[in-house]
Amino acid sequence: xxxxxxxxxxxxxxxxxxxxxxxxxxxxxxxxxxxxxxxxxxxxxxxxxxxxxxxxxxxxxxxxxxxxxxxxxxxxxxxxxxxxxxxxxxxx
Numbered sequence: 001x002x003x004x005x006x007x008x009x010x011x012x013x014x015x016x017x018x019x020x021x022x023x024x025x026x027x028x029x030x031x032x033x034x035x036x037x038x039x040x041x042x043x044x045x046x047x048x049x050x051x052x053x054x055x056x057x058x059x060x061x062x063x064x065x066x067x068x069x070x071x072x073x074x075x076x077x078x079x080x081x082x083x084x085x086x087x088x089x090x091x092x
Contacts, residue, residue, distance in 0.1 A: 018069040021092040022082055026054055026061040033087035034063050041078035042067040060089075 012018075024030035038045045044067075051064045069075050082091045 012069070012072070014072070015068055015070050017066050018075065019064060019066045020078070020082075022063045022065075022088055023090045023092075024061060024063075024088050026058055027087075030061060030087040031063070033085045034082070037078065037081045037085060038065065038067075041074060041081060042069075044068060 022034050024033070034050070035047060042065075045065055049065055053062045053064070055061070067078075079091055082088050
């Protein structure tokens with residue numbers, strides 16, 4: 001389903017490019033969890049599309065990705081799956 005610009009469900013017009021920032025502990029489990037969720041909800045994304053930024057002390061990592069969002073439902077499902085992961089501390 002594609003939302004139209006006049007659809008009351010979302011102020012966004014789909015499809016659109018949509019940036020997501022995901023934060024967690026700087027370890028391989030966090031990276032793997034993010035990639036697993038993205039592969040289900042935005043299969044066109046691969047590891048090369050992600051940008052990484054370590055915290056000053058290197059304990060935390062933020063991952064930024066821009067997806068081609070096709071619907072509000074896709075975004076809701078993606079955010080829910082990320083937030084349900086024990087490895088993800090926060091999403092923006």
